Amino acid sequence: MHRYRTHTCGALRQDDAGAEVRLSGWVHRVRDHGGLLFIDLRDHYGLTQIVVDPDSAAFATAETVRSEWCLRIDGKVKARSPETANPNLATGAIEVHASEIEVLSEAPELPVPVFGEPDYPEDTRLKYRFLDLRRETLHRNIMRRVAVVAKMRELMREQGFNEFQTPILTASSPEGARDFLVPSRIHPGTFYALPQAPQQFKQLIMMAGFDRYFQIAPCFRDEDPRADRLPGEFYQLDIEMSFVTQEDVLSTMEPVIRGIFEAFAEGKPVTAEFPRIRYADSIRWYGSDKPDLRNPIKMAEVTEHFAGSDFKVFARMIEADPNVQVWAIPAPGGGNRAFCDRMNSWAQSSGQPGLGYIFFREGEDGGAGPVAKNIGPERTAAIQSQLGLKTGDAVFFVAGQPKNFFDFAGSARTRVGQELGLIDENRFALAWIVDFPMFEWNDEDKKVDFSHNPFSMPQGGLEALESKDPLTIDAFQYDAVCNGFEIVSGAIRNHKAEIMKKAFGIAGYGEEVLEERFGGMLRALQFGAPPHGGMAAGLDRIVMLLCGAKNLREITMFPMNQQAEDLLMGAPSEATPKQLRELHIRTAPKA
Numbered sequence: 001m002h003r004y005r006t007h008t009c010g011a012l013r014q015d016d017a018g019a020e021v022r023l024s025g026w027v028h029r030v031r032d033h034g035g036l037l038f039i040d041l042r043d044h045y046g047l048t049q050i051v052v053d054p055d056s057a058a059f060a061t062a063e064t065v066r067s068e069w070c071l072r073i074d075g076k077v078k079a080r081s082p083e084t085a086n087p088n089l090a091t092g093a094i095e096v097h098a099s100e101i102e103v104l105s106e107a108p109e110l111p112v113p114v115f116g117e118p119d120y121p122e123d124t125r126l127k128y129r130f131l132d133l134r135r136e137t138l139h140r141n142i143m144r145r146v147a148v149v150a151k152m153r154e155l156m157r158e159q160g161f162n163e164f165q166t167p168i169l170t171a172s173s174p175e176g177a178r179d180f181l182v183p184s185r186i187h188p189g190t191f192y193a194l195p196q197a198p199q200q201f202k203q204l205i206m207m208a209g210f211d212r213y214f215q216i217a218p219c220f221r222d223e224d225p226r227a228d229r230l231p232g233e234f235y236q237l238d239i240e241m242s243f244v245t246q247e248d249v250l251s252t253m254e255p256v257i258r259g260i261f262e263a264f265a266e267g268k269p270v271t272a273e274f275p276r277i278r279y280a281d282s283i284r285w286y287g288s289d290k291p292d293l294r295n296p297i298k299m300a301e302v303t304e305h306f307a308g309s310d311f312k313v314f315a316r317m318i319e320a321d322p323n324v325q326v327w328a329i330p331a332p333g334g335g336n337r338a339f340c341d342r343m344n345s346w347a348q349s350s351g352q353p354g355l356g357y358i359f360f361r362e363g364e365d366g367g368a369g370p371v372a373k374n375i376g377p378e379r380t381a382a383i384q385s386q387l388g389l390k391t392g393d394a395v396f397f398v399a400g401q402p403k404n405f406f407d408f409a410g411s412a413r414t415r416v417g418q419e420l421g422l423i424d425e426n427r428f429a430l431a432w433i434v435d436f437p438m439f440e441w442n443d444e445d446k447k448v449d450f451s452h453n454p455f456s457m458p459q460g461g462l463e464a465l466e467s468k469d470p471l472t473i474d475a476f477q478y479d480a481v482c483n484g485f486e487i488v489s490g491a492i493r494n495h496k497a498e499i500m501k502k503a504f505g506i507a508g509y510g511e512e513v514l515e516e517r518f519g520g521m522l523r524a525l526q527f528g529a530p531p532h533g534g535m536a537a538g539l540d541r542i543v544m545l546l547c548g549a550k551n552l553r554e555i556t557m558f559p560m561n562q563q564a565e566d567l568l569m570g571a572p573s574e575a576t577p578k579q580l581r582e583l584h585i586r587t588a589p590k591a
Contacts, residue, residue, distance in 0.1 A: 010046020014093040017079040024072045027065050029115050037062045049095040058101040068107040074100040127567040141555045145543045151263050152237050155256045161214040166201035178222035188584035194220035200521050202240040203493055206532040207524040214239045230552045231564035240534035246476045246492050249533045261428050264546040271430040278435045287410020292484030293429035295417035302328045305383050311374040314399045326399045327409050330387050331416045334394040335359040359394035436477035439470040450507050452477045456491035465502045487542055490535020497525040
């Protein structure tokens with residue numbers, strides 16, 4: 001017999017009744033039923049009920065064991081009676097009657113409970129992550145992540161992609177976040193950077209003639225953490241393809257993304273064909289470039305109905321500034337004053353002056369509320385007709401320059417959907433967002449800057465860069481979104497050196513900067529670079545969605561806390577004087 005086990009704790013079934021077996025695992029819990037002891041023994045594979053009779057030689061040991069002790073148990077498999085069988089457990093048709101118990105290791109009182117799903121301080125859970133990972137839900141989430149990665153690799157190989165690894169120690173790049181720097185011992189005063197993404201390398205792979213690349217790539221960004229982004233590092237399904245248009249990339253990757261969601265959706269519907277939504281339309285309709293399409297509310301511009309009206313707050317804004325617009329946020333089923341007042345209070349608590357509204361109720365012609373009274377029945381009826389509103393519905397309004405309020409409008413749309421129960425929580429709604437702007441205005445530095453990925457191909461190519469207002473140029477850039485999260489970002493790349501020089505010049509980068517920071521890329525573009533494009537899918541966010549988790553820490557093996565600290569391993573930590581001398585570094589005194 002094997003030293004530790006003949007079976008795992010998830011393997012035994014009714015057909016094994018009568019067999020002498022050996023199991024090893026952790027004590028999930030101990031129950032005393034009138035002198036008869038029951039031990040739920042758990043390992044990676046499942047849980048088996050152990051029965052220890054007072055007459056058994058193992059009983060004296062069984063009386064001493066506690067939660068999370070590690071045991072080896074020998075015993076005989078017996079079928080449970082129909083009334084004691086547990087249909088919710090894979091091994092619920094049997095139990096093992098113990099004849100011998102060996103304590104492999106003991107555990108003191110636990111700092112973090114393992115049984116059940118208690119709400120426990122996050123920092124304590126992270127410090128004792130090895131215990132936290134024994135919890136059923138977290139253990140299951142991690143194994144789902146393993147399965148998702150395996151499925152990604154399977155689907156990518158089916159599409160003809162090859163997996164390549166790119167360097168971890170590299171040069172700094174303008175990906176939009178701070179780099180993690182690694183000092184060089186051999187070259188004093190210089191630093192490597194951990195890659196924010198394998199962007200340049202995967203493009204160079206295409207220029208080297210390898211055609212279809214993918215990688216489950218680690219990426220490193222020194223940025224503030226939030227619920228949908230871990231501090232420090234994250235993983236993405238990174239891809240690149242040669243001789244492709246934007247449509248080729250989307251049509252190749254849509255079955256992969258859909259296939260991953262369908263494989264783990266557990267019966268929840270997944271969008272069959274992803275709609276293509278222009279960035280400008282997504283902002284206008286949903287107030288976001290990552291809309292939650294489970295929410296059926298679609299905003300609309302209604303400026304014309306307020307221009308010259310007696311609702312002076314909006315009318316004067318429209319008259320004073322031609323860029324001012326009024327957007328309407330329909331609220332199906334929200335046609336009562338109490339709900340409208342709640343939304344208005346919410347807006348004020350969000351730092352806004354409020355939300356204008358009209359609601360339509362039974363037994364009243366036209367709309368109700370101060371806005372309806374000020375603009376009159378004709379304009380109110382026109383708004384109702386344009387938005388398809390019915391009795392029992394409401395509509396809210398925001399006004400100003402859209403660039404200043406679209407975020408708030410999107411939040412109001414989400415709030416209305418949540419308050420009125422309009423969001424279908426039991427499906428995965430996916431879409432492509434396309435035609436992102438190539439450039440944007442940087443208010444802080446008072447200059448034109450890249451909006452998204454600096455290596456993207458502008459729509460219209462060199463001619464557009466030379467003849468158009470940069471802020472009107474779209475790029476061949478696209479995202480995939482799901483349930484309000486961006487899960488994929490990609491682009492058709494700029495494969496011509498002269499276009500790259502012009503695009504970077506518009507963003508304020510001279511040729512000398514290009515040579516210094518992107519010399520390898522520039523050289524490659526001058527030696528027959530193929531048209532190419534790709535994308536990166538956020539592995540962590542996809543797994544979070546598929547697990548129904550609210551926080552990336554619930555699907556990551558060893559995450560940091562909100563202060564970017566690894567409480568388990570004690571990182572970051574101070575370097576020793578010897579280490580600093582070897583790296584030619586002197587630290588500044590702490591403030």
